[in-house]
Amino acid sequence: FELPRRIAFLGNSHTRTRSNHNPTFSRSPNQHGVRIDSKGGSTQLQSTLFPSVVTKISTVISPPLRNSILFGSAAALLYKNRKKFYPPNLPTPDSSFSEPLPDGSLGCPFLGNIAFFTKVGDRKTGTGAFYRMQSSLSRNPRIFKYAPLGRPSVVISGMSNVKRVFNQEFKLVKTGILSKSFAEMFGGESLLFATNPDRHQFLRRLVGKSMTPEQINFAMPALIASAAQQIDTLKVGKDVEMEEVLTRYTLDVAWRQILGLDLKDDEIDTFYDAVNDWIGGILSPTTSILPIFNKYRRCGKALTYLISKIDDKLDSLKRNGPDGSTMSGMYFAKDEEDPSKSLDRSEIISNTLLLILAGSETAASTLTVSMLALGLHKDALKKLKDEQLAMMSKYEGEDMTRDMLEKDCPYLDAFVKEVMRVKPLATTGAMRFAQETFVLDGKQVPKGYGVGFNPYLTHFLDPALKKEDGSHMDIVMGFKPERWMDDDTKPTEYMPFGVGPRYCLGVNLALAEMKVFLALFARRVDFDMTNTTPENVEWKRVSIIPKPKDGALISVLSMSDPSSMVVRSALSV
Numbered sequence: 001f002e003l004p005r006r007i008a009f010l011g012n013s014h015t016r017t018r019s020n021h022n023p024t025f026s027r028s029p030n031q032h033g034v035r036i037d038s039k040g041g042s043t044q045l046q047s048t049l050f051p052s053v054v055t056k057i058s059t060v061i062s063p064p065l066r067n068s069i070l071f072g073s074a075a076a077l078l079y080k081n082r083k084k085f086y087p088p089n090l091p092t093p094d095s096s097f098s099e100p101l102p103d104g105s106l107g108c109p110f111l112g113n114i115a116f117f118t119k120v121g122d123r124k125t126g127t128g129a130f131y132r133m134q135s136s137l138s139r140n141p142r143i144f145k146y147a148p149l150g151r152p153s154v155v156i157s158g159m160s161n162v163k164r165v166f167n168q169e170f171k172l173v174k175t176g177i178l179s180k181s182f183a184e185m186f187g188g189e190s191l192l193f194a195t196n197p198d199r200h201q202f203l204r205r206l207v208g209k210s211m212t213p214e215q216i217n218f219a220m221p222a223l224i225a226s227a228a229q230q231i232d233t234l235k236v237g238k239d240v241e242m243e244e245v246l247t248r249y250t251l252d253v254a255w256r257q258i259l260g261l262d263l264k265d266d267e268i269d270t271f272y273d274a275v276n277d278w279i280g281g282i283l284s285p286t287t288s289i290l291p292i293f294n295k296y297r298r299c300g301k302a303l304t305y306l307i308s309k310i311d312d313k314l315d316s317l318k319r320n321g322p323d324g325s326t327m328s329g330m331y332f333a334k335d336e337e338d339p340s341k342s343l344d345r346s347e348i349i350s351n352t353l354l355l356i357l358a359g360s361e362t363a364a365s366t367l368t369v370s371m372l373a374l375g376l377h378k379d380a381l382k383k384l385k386d387e388q389l390a391m392m393s394k395y396e397g398e399d400m401t402r403d404m405l406e407k408d409c410p411y412l413d414a415f416v417k418e419v420m421r422v423k424p425l426a427t428t429g430a431m432r433f434a435q436e437t438f439v440l441d442g443k444q445v446p447k448g449y450g451v452g453f454n455p456y457l458t459h460f461l462d463p464a465l466k467k468e469d470g471s472h473m474d475i476v477m478g479f480k481p482e483r484w485m486d487d488d489t490k491p492t493e494y495m496p497f498g499v500g501p502r503y504c505l506g507v508n509l510a511l512a513e514m515k516v517f518l519a520l521f522a523r524r525v526d527f528d529m530t531n532t533t534p535e536n537v538e539w540k541r542v543s544i545i546p547k548p549k550d551g552a553l554i555s556v557l558s559m560s561d562p563s564s565m566v567v568r569s570a571l572s573v
């Protein structure tokens, strides 16, 4: 076991020399190992929170002690929240309905399904093994029941089922808060915790104003600058763990674009450490079990630091007027439904924190998988390069815009879509709770049950693509970006960014961020995978979006001149 990489790499400066934020280093491949992940929107909920906690604990202590701590913490959390977890008669079917409960076991009455903890992921496919197993055991793989931490719940997959239920957010199902202290660590005014539809819509309208396609156009120079800077850290002849480069990139986007800060070199590490410590706190059971100590812990101090940065930025926006940052968009946004309404300070703070959390890990993981896909499919790298060359000659001397990426890069678009088809979120989204008993595919889901969706299973079960051996989801055998370029071969079961009123608010930013990096990378870099071949692809057991076990370790073969990137003006940002 090893420490969570973001924690090991960013949090402990003594573990590795940080040579001017250059993550390129030579070392033997076996020094690379498991990393846990943090994820944005859904970390508050047991289904996504606990796999991460399991690994985090696994990384530092031996199994018997680890299991005692894990189950002790789970039991303490359960006891603390017992009234929420055990409304009377919840595990039993609603007697006013004749339909049976979905297939699946609810496990132990206190801890629920133990396999939820022990079968978090496997090397062959990555995280989400528990869900894959439960789905395969159910007579209808699109719905099964289980009990994370003893809370009876169902997992729903398949677009029509998912849309039927999750389009009715706030009516049929609603998110719930596991712990108040946890929500506080997260910023209590975050739209993630809004359970009233009007309030949620209000927050989404105003926070979303800073992430419209027009706003992302303004963000392009900052995205290009961040990507170019990270690509510049790669060196020919060196092995590079791309996961680290990409984590740096997405955190760079967080401080440059989301917060609009101008951090000096020595403060960049402080910012990274703070994000890391804060996420560590969100993932730690101690945060919910002993909230009284939160403000004295590293996570509490990190939160105070991040809030102070956001506060300073708000003061500067007040003094100096708008800039191109996402925070500026939020600060100056007026509600079109009632122009007298805008976001107050605490709403901006909470939602800025949410964007940092929701945006960095998801995009970094997807880009890390993209690196593996490019390394395994050299034809895809060549097609990306050719497309970029054609675009550069068409717009000779012009900087890259979002419009160019949209109109002139169909292969890049197909490539990103295919990466997110094969390796989407493999656990559930944020857990909702049924507000009334409902029936789906002839099975009842009783009022009070937890209800989650699973993007991986939805893609896996796509009848148009499904192969019994699962090879349609395999990054070697099933990876075909071209399928997205023809209406006849396009997948129909696809939900990497969720469904319904909680559909990913950062989708425009996420796609621009990922496409900018891939476009610039393809223009400049030629590489081989250092260890991975089509025969030995392995995945980290635990993460939110699956990631290659070695963090996509690559050997850089050649790099073209930076001027080929057409980012001159962006580099001066």
Ligand code: HEM
Binding pocket: 040, 041, 042, 191, 192, 204, 354, 355, 356, 358, 359, 360, 362, 363, 366, 425, 428, 429, 430, 431, 495, 496, 497, 498, 499, 501, 502, 503, 504, 505, 506, 507, 509, 510
């Ligand atoms: C590849 C990158 C990303 C993926 C795969 C992704 C995926 C998702 C998914 C599946 C959801 C729905 C969760 C649910 O319904 O339970 C979601 C929600 C959300 N995402 Fe993303 N996301 C990505 C990037 C981003 C970025 C860059 C941001 C912003 C900076 C962002 C902000 C949000 C927010 C604020 C929500 C909550 C929306 C709400 O509750 O109304 N995401 N994301």
